[in-house]
Amino acid sequence: MKKHNFFAGPSVLPDVAIQNSIKAIDNFSDTGISLLSISHRSKEFQAVMDEAQALFKKLLDIPEGYHVLFLGGGASTQFYMVPFNLLEKKAGYLVTGEWAGKAFKEAKIFGEAIEVASSKDRNFNYIPQGYVIPSDADYFHITTNNTIYGTEIKEDIDSPVTLVADMSSDIFSRPVDVSKYGLIYGGAQKNLAPSGVTFVIVREDILGKVSRPIPTMINYNTHITKGSMFNTPPVLPIFTALETLRWLDNLGGVSQMQKINNEKATLLYDEIERNKLFMPTVPDAKDRSIMNICFVMNENYAELNDTFLKFASERGMVGLKGHRSVGGFRASTYNALPKESVEALVSCMKDFEAMH
Amino acid sequence: MKKHNFFAGPSVLPDVAIQNSIKAIDNFSDTGISLLSISHRSKEFQAVMDEAQALFKKLLDIPEGYHVLFLGGGASTQFYMVPFNLLEKKAGYLVTGEWAGKAFKEAKIFGEAIEVASSKDRNFNYIPQGYVIPSDADYFHITTNNTIYGTEIKEDIDSPVTLVADMSSDIFSRPVDVSKYGLIYGGAQKNLAPSGVTFVIVREDILGKVSRPIPTMINYNTHITKGSMFNTPPVLPIFTALETLRWLDNLGGVSQMQKINNEKATLLYDEIERNKLFMPTVPDAKDRSIMNICFVMNENYAELNDTFLKFASERGMVGLKGHRSVGGFRASTYNALPKESVEALVSCMKDFEAMH
Known part of the structure; x- marks a missing residue:
């Protein structure tokens, strides 16, 4: 896989x-x-x-x-x-x-x-x-x-x-x-x-x-x-x-890289905002990292935290567990992460939402 | 090669x-x-x-x-x-x-x-x-x-x-x-x-x-x-x-490694001593390194230094040039250097001697 x-x-x-x-x-x-x-x-x-x-x-x-x-x-x-x-x-x-x-x-x-x-x-x-x-x-x-x-x-x-x-x-x-x-x-x-x-x-x-x-x-x-x-x-x-x-x-250098990074980050942050199960950990959009996208389960779904990690893992996603001092999830979207990986994560979040 | x-x-x-x-x-x-x-x-x-x-x-x-x-x-x-x-x-x-x-x-x-x-x-x-x-x-x-x-x-x-x-x-x-x-x-x-x-x-x-x-x-x-x-x-x-x-x-561990290292070093030091073209840089055998074997051309053959390096290089030997503060040649005979590499160098020295 x-x-x-x-x-x-x-x-x-x-x-x-x-x-x-x-x-x-x-x-x-x-x-x-x-x-x-x-x-x-x-x-x-x-x-x-x-x-x-x-x-x-x-x-x-x-x-x-x-x-x-x-x-x-x-x-x-x-x-x-x-x-x-x-x-x-x-x-x-x-x-x-x-x-x-x-x-x-x-x-x-x-x-x-x-x-x-x-x-x-x-x-x-x-x-x-x-x-x-x-x-x-x-x-x-x-x-x-x-x-x-x-x-x-x-x-x-x-x-x-x-x-x-x-x-x-x-x-x-x-x-x-x-x-x-x-x-x-x-x-x-x-x-x-x-x-x-x-x-x-x-x-x-x-x-x-x-x-x-x-x-x-x-x-x-x-x-x-x-x-x-x-x-x-x-x-x-x-x-x-x-x-x-x-x-x-x-x-195409760093300008082109920035464009791609912004596209990847927008895709994921938009889904975190839209999806009723999740919420971002950084409230102010202007402070949100383009490289490490942190999010947690919405309050009402907190008990699904580990279930989501397992669900994502079964779809080949690794390294999604958030740092212990923040909890939840962290998707690191560094330069070399393909856009398809972000798309796969977004699909995974949508499918998980449909199940719950 | x-x-x-x-x-x-x-x-x-x-x-x-x-x-x-x-x-x-x-x-x-x-x-x-x-x-x-x-x-x-x-x-x-x-x-x-x-x-x-x-x-x-x-x-x-x-x-x-x-x-x-x-x-x-x-x-x-x-x-x-x-x-x-x-x-x-x-x-x-x-x-x-x-x-x-x-x-x-x-x-x-x-x-x-x-x-x-x-x-x-x-x-x-x-x-x-x-x-x-x-x-x-x-x-x-x-x-x-x-x-x-x-x-x-x-x-x-x-x-x-x-x-x-x-x-x-x-x-x-x-x-x-x-x-x-x-x-x-x-x-x-x-x-x-x-x-x-x-x-x-x-x-x-x-x-x-x-x-x-x-x-x-x-x-x-x-x-x-x-x-x-x-x-x-x-x-x-x-x-x-x-x-x-x-x-x-x-x-077999470090005892076996030492045995092999001593065999490799003895092979090369013996040839340096025997071959009329070369001499070791360390006079006292007990102080000679088993890992880095330094030698130079004998006085009468000093002008052959670069010729020997080229000759050895043509036989696939790399890294033989001595450090600038010593000159001549340095054969590093670390653990992973196969005995065949030392044998190849010894053959090379013998052949070079026959030519000069």
Whole structure:
């Protein structure tokens, strides 16, 4: 049975990226050697690294003065690497969910970390508005998409200080005005690659301004100087990322991707609103994520929660169970999720409604 | 043409580990989903993590009180993570090569780091003896195998203080008395897995003794508490590591592996000694690495260096060029390198000798 992969991450990747990864593991770039066994110093892998960085710059229209890095350790490593490199006295954090809170917690080790605004009062089901970013902060940190709670900052905000964004779960889902950010990072295992690689887009002029000594591996300048090859990089995840970027480029880039993502999200949110059994967890439509669509059973049907999960599972849908802190269901509709999977879920919801 | 893969890392892996990785990327554990797209929270991946940790413990006969972790960031991340967690006042380092030197450099950020001994005076072509480990050090750090220079500490040394070892390039090549170490770490991309995962074996009683605040991701206890799944782990490299461990277990474990490794190394070192064109870079046989066999042209034949590399390359041998700081040739003879590859190299050396 064809599976519909709604996992929140690691998650669905383009078929072509998976198939080309398999081919490269069998025989990488006609070397006669597996991608899993090739030296990262080989000219064939250097070509992969170069093209992946170039496509990152092309697809996101990244201006001069920025560098693209592929590191290990996950976005959780960036939670401390950002303040290690950037926090001299004070930093502001927008706390819009669990991951934003984790990033905020790490910053406190390095200096004064201010919670500029939070949506914790309503279990993170909205994006705060009308907050004031301290103009004396070294930077202001946001999490653009909140995977667990299904909210998203869908536009590039204005910040009087260096803007730092965790875009783990919505990178490449829409055009981004990179010039508004000092640093963008994310785990790649949602829209880009298998787990094991973290991307960083950093503007060079924000670095070198803190007084603390920085261990070599934590210093962004180390990786910039060495073209993201200071130490052995995660070769396979970077290769698969390149294949995903090529797929996205062939599709028409991030504007086209955004159009498709909006179509998929509209289809599902409309059904959640229409269907008497279900309701969305995020009340305000403008705050709803295009990447992680969270919904629950309507009050009168709460006892059907597990029955629906089982019903969907029998139709090949996996990863639909909501995070324990929200409950209900979460359909992750990342870039590579085919529209047919959303259509299949909508049909499933309609059929389930007819039965009850 | 069949390739003989002598890369120093990433490097040759067992065929079965590569083929089973391909199968899992096509359809992981009968889930109908690719290993590259499966949630790390799925029961199928949890089973991979559990078995990989259990096989680590079985194959290395790891005593109670130790934990096995699979982290991101490479051994270079351990260079600062070790002192972050363990260095309160003073640490001793044995500087036997470039990587040992890099680890030593990071420790200086955290406290008093002592170079207990070094072999830099002779371009790291020997293992220092007769040094005294300071008994008031928090730990003593060694690099058991020096990939670039072809030297190796082939026995478990006695240390009056907590012994920490980087075993990136010789883990699983021989039995290890783990009880002599407080912490063993390594990048997995030599004897275990593709790049992107770092193993850590740590005895729990050495942790929690430093006074500095430790960022969450850097704290070994974070990963111990969460069974090495605090954040999304590098899924594919851990899967391939498990396949390599199963291969090693089926082969008869590390004692059998050591026997095979010694046979391969003896074959090649004997030819280097016998062949009038070549000479080893490490004079003392007892210090010679079983994993990275370094040799150069004899003085009278120095001009044949590039000719030999080309000759070997035409016979399908890749990765033989020595590191720039040593020159000549380096044959990495990791666990998964078939004996036939060493025999092919020896034939190649004999044929080259006959021609000159």
